[in-house]
Amino acid sequence: MRRLYAILVGAGLVYMLFAFLGTISPYGNVNLSDRVSAHFLAKDVNSVDASKWVSGDKQIPSKMKVFGKKGFEDGSANVVTSIVVNYRSFDTLGEVTVLFASAVGVGLILGGTRRMRYGRKPNFILRVSTGILLPLIILFGVYIFVHGHLTPGGGFPGGTVIAAAVLLLYLSNEEFSLNMVVSKSLEGSMGSLYVIFGLIGLAVGGAFLFNFLPNGVVGSLFSAGVVPLVYMTIGLKVGSELSGVVAEIHEEREG
Amino acid sequence: MVYAISIILIGIGIYGLMTQKNLFKHLISLSIIDTAVNIFIIATGYVEGGKAPIYTKSLPNFAIGKFVDPLPQALVLTAIVIGVGTLAVGASLLVRIREKHSSIDVENMKGVEE
Amino acid sequence: MISLLIAIPLLLAFVSVMWKRISKSLFFLAAIVNLIILLASWFPNGVEIHAMGNWKPPFGINLVLDNASFYAVLVVNAFFFLVSLMPKFVESYGTSLMLLMAAANGFILTGDLFNSFVFMEIMTITAVTIASKRDNFYNAFKYLILGGIAGSIYLLATIFAYTATGSLNMAHVSMAAISASSLIAITTLYTIGLGVEAKLFPLNGWVSGVYGGNDLAPVILGTSVSFAALYMVGRLFGTVFHGNGAEVLYTLALITIVAGEVAALRQQNILKAFAYSSVAQAGVVVAMISKGTAKSMGLAYFHLTNDAVAKFVIFLVAGFLVYNYKNLNGVFKKHKILGASFSMATFSLIGFPLFAGFQSKLRMIMALFSMKDFLFPAVMLLATLIEVGYVVRWNVRLWFEEETQEKAETPVVASTIALILAILLVAVFLKPEIFLNGAMKMGNALADSKDYIQGVLSVVKGGM
């Protein structure tokens, strides 16, 4: 009976969403010129007259070369990154905060009493291969977030990869225990650094999270102003944070 | 059609939340809904024939219709991470629920106050 | 300046993980700095925006400080400040509280739909963390699941708004021509997404468990967070969607009022009883907001302020009692000050004269009658009648029954705060302008979407 009701209600919900689908443009048939993202792609937000734009006068620039050029308001070749870390950097700060909040939450929920290791005999192959793979994985993670503004990826996947390395350490080495003080201070200082970047922007450019470093040539490594720096802090923060979460859940308490 | 897939996944997630008695399954269902919503969001930004919004050597020029919408992608990046945060808190709560109520099955949990 | 309201608690929260010991002091610091910032920018009387990273709206994210968001932020931060005065209460939750403070401020100030979703999620996660205090894990988990569903639906609504208008900026969404069916989709989803935080029936299943589970959660969630959530209801349905979907809100809210009060009637746990009362009051506020005029919204927030102040006192006292006494009979004989403030707060809740609740309740009824709404006052009065029943029962029980237990140590700071707030309630009765002016300004700002749109979108570059 419960299932029947559930199926009925679930089907109703699906029907409702299908009905709502009729109100948005069909799949793949989107006109970007109606959306703000056109200007993110063109990197010309500063030159758009917003009051005209909102009333329907879309000022889409003509076709132009972006890659390898200088002097745009934002320098990252990866437009998603430019949105994440520059145009909508505040969202990302929020996102970092979500992760931070959940790390704090996990710590508070699980924390308190004495800790004991969760024992499971690691096998030999895992241990040896970890020794070989670990530096590579960490390097890969660092690469991902350092190149976040050029290639797909960025702080979050990069940090996650680092956390995966820590997880691997936990699985392979019975004795291993993450140094909580180090990870916490890394997490805290990196988070503060992000806010401080924002505050520097406020001091220099008059707006929180203002991109206060010069943009280079689109497509080169040192190009996108604060973006690589921010991504680096995010990467380290997420890495240490998720490692902390993994460690927190992994370690067992007694009593 | 991607819309259809994601909507059906949302339906399944809700169905799972409604029928399952194991709290772990609730977490999994929630995660399914998250993923489905993410797919939905990306689908709203898809442009037929568009490319990934990254300027490269082979794709150096800006033009409307050439790229997919990057904004939903940026949003989804955030949404994914938020999902993980929720999940981590949920998982740690589950650990403690299991300790306190000796089960994570709604019907077998002990000492749940009315 | 505005961005500091979010940046400072956030920065201090990050710092506080490194120095756990001083997290309480940092929390206090953050609260007091925020209050100073707010006092410095007293009622802007216009729309002041702060474009993040200097990306002008509707392209970038912007914070909006108008009379509405100012009043909401002021109230929210004031409550956080009060909590921060009680270090015993905060325990190891200083970091979470700072995050919650940043999130609530961000949620209120932001002018961007997706950004508000992000802040809502931070609020949910930190709230869950706070809710899990005192091993209240199962209820926290329920809240998490419900909050997760609500978050997903809120996100879907945001995406629908984005596809319909091409932007996430509230001002732009507000002025954009959206087709009627699209508007229905968006507002329906927002009703549900916000309904969970705004405690609308039947989306509010988490409330009793979370508020009833420990002493910190109701004090902070029942005042600040619910104020933030209900502010958003007004902002979205009042300013952004011009009252579209208000009838649904109105109906749900009326059901909420009755359900909340009725459920409170039978509660044996004092925290839960007043948690349900908080549900009912949220219903009153939402119903009032859904009337959509400047006056009704102003009165809604006036009532909400009074309710929040009263609830702060009630939950503070009740939380202290529940976790220090097994049997609550006659405990106020030992804690006269706590008892007096509790009684005053509860009577304010009912709307007895001499207390603030009277002013708001009567004004609301008066306004509703002049709008020719005869149903809502009747429901409100019926709810008040039920409220009288349990409020008097609790008061009589806590004051007059035979006491059984030894006296616990009186919390000095908490008693002082409770007493001051209770006296504030009397002061508001005598001089309603204390809250009413701000609330009416808030109502005007929320109802005037034209001003909002102009204020946000005409800015060329975001200033301080």
Add this chain to the structure above:
Amino acid sequence: MSALIWLAGGIMIVAAVFAVEAKKILDAVIAMSALSLVSVFLFIAMRAPDVAITEASVGAGLVTAVLLVTLFRMKGGDDK
């Protein structure tokens, strides 16, 4: 392309149903992880490489890891 997407969608739906209805929680977690992995394909098909990478590492990798670790912490959890 379209057929591939349908195939992926089909797999996802099956995985989702399996994740929801599986008798053992471990199976559910693995199905869930499979769902995430297939969704990575969808993201790539929709030209969202950033999302794909994040989903692969975070959604499929980390979430699964967190869930598995939780599951082991609870000594296999409660089998339904």
Add this chain to the structure above:
Amino acid sequence: MALSTLLISLLVTSVIIYFVSKASWRVGAILNFLIGIFLISYVFALHTGTTSDLGTLFGQKLQLTWTNASFYFSAVSLMVIVSVMLFAIKWLDSQKYPAAFNMFLLMMTAGSLGVFMAADLVTLYIFWEIAVLSSMLIVPMGKKESRKAAVIYAVMSASGTYMYLYGAFLAFQRYGTLNISEIAKQMVSDPSTGIKAAIFLLLASAGIAKSGIFPLHTWLRIAHGNAPDAFSAVLSGQLVKLGSYVLMVTVAVIPSLRVFANIPFYSGIPATNYFLIALGATSIIVGTLMAIKQDDMKMLIAFSSVANGGYILIGIGTMDPMGFEGGVLHVFNHALAAAVIFMAFASVVYRTHTKKISELGGLIHKMPITFLAYLFAIISLAGIPPMSGFISKWMIYQALVRKGMFITAFIAFFGSIGSFLYVFRPLAGVFLGQLPKKYKDVKEVSPVMWIPMMILVVISLIIGIWPFPVLQPIESMRADFGIAPMVKISDPDHWLIRGFAGNWNPVLVFNLFLIGFIIAYILYTMFPRSKKVDLLAPHKEEGTPINIYTGGEYIYTPELYHYNTKFYAGFERMYEKHPSWEKVLGMLAKFFHDLGEWVHGWFFRPSPSAYAFWVSLTILIVFWVRW
């Protein structure tokens, strides 16, 4: 001193009184009494027409004004309150919360005065709630049951109050003003009978709840019965009269005869008024019958208050000059009588610590002054000349008979006879009969306690002989309200009250009674006195005078053999299986509790699954409604 200043300073003083009483409650009580004396002199010095602003609410002026009605009701209230204040100076030493009692008593006084002064509906509401709130906080200071009593009192009072509030704002919405006389003016010209009737009945319901008229009368028994003993005197003597005042405002200040002239029901009385009269008549029946049954003396008089509230309502409801004056005069009579009776009971309880009639007896020898006070009070309450109680009842009968309302008149007569029965029960059970042994050391209460009683009794007696000082203000009130202003009823020049079917000369009647009394006293002294016999021989240790019934047999249930148990057994048996309204209301309360349980169980307690279900269902319903 302006009226508003007076009320506000009274409220502030009440808080000061609390702290003074914390140091010494006796000083607080004496201060209270002095303030009361001051208030009485103040009230008599005020001129009608004095107005004073209280503030504004939403652009509506809140005003106080002093009218003849305010004077009359305030004076009656203060008489009761001040005597209780005096009484309390001694009586409070048996109480647990003297400081709070003093504070709330003064606060309640302020609230009541405010109600009588209010010129608009909201001001009336504000002070009404202050009076209710403070009295509600005194009620639970009694014994254990009083806690529940407070809750029931609060809820029932609130149910009336909120209906009143709804009506007030309905009137505001329609007429754009809250001022009572403005509303009255506009209602006359308002063509819509339905809304007028709704406003009328909603406003009246506050009075119905407060003065214990039938559907909302049950709180009287439990609240009067369990409140602190002396406070019952205020509850029954004064607070209930707030309800009568509101009823008078709705019926007379709003000229109901003219407003509802288009719906006459019976002999010129509109349907709305007739509805109230019917409720009043029901209250008389219910109150009388229930009072006869009670063993608890305070509950007994509580039910008598229900019946007397009915008299007042009927009298005012007729809107006949005679009936109106009778009803309003009855307010005075009942206030004094009930206050004295409850104070007498308080004295008895103060000495004996029980309020069960069947546990008492023979206190006439121990507490003669209390007995005397009680005796005169019940004479007034039962409406026997020469006490003032007769006059008001007589006037009400006159009006009823003239209007040809014979059924109502019959019920009123019935209630009058019933009142002989029930007031006699405590008289016989408490003061006459055998003195239980355990009370053999009981003493008369101190003068501080009996003086207020005797003052009230003397006032009542004097008014019974010379009612014109009270009738004059009532007559000017009647003139204010425009109820047949030409008709003169009181005629002090000829020592007459002019009814339509004969006149009443109270002085003459008193002289006749006096002569009769003197003759009886002479006869009493001529015949030999009865001899007192101690009948307690074999059961000395129980102390219960039971051996007169036993023929050497041991009695296991002595209380059944007390002649006061089932005093009116035969009569009670006639309506043993009566339907209980209290149970109906209890069921209503239980319904709300069950509903709450259901809401809690279905929506708040269950697992996340159920939450998900409700969320989805809600979306679907919203979608279905809106799409």
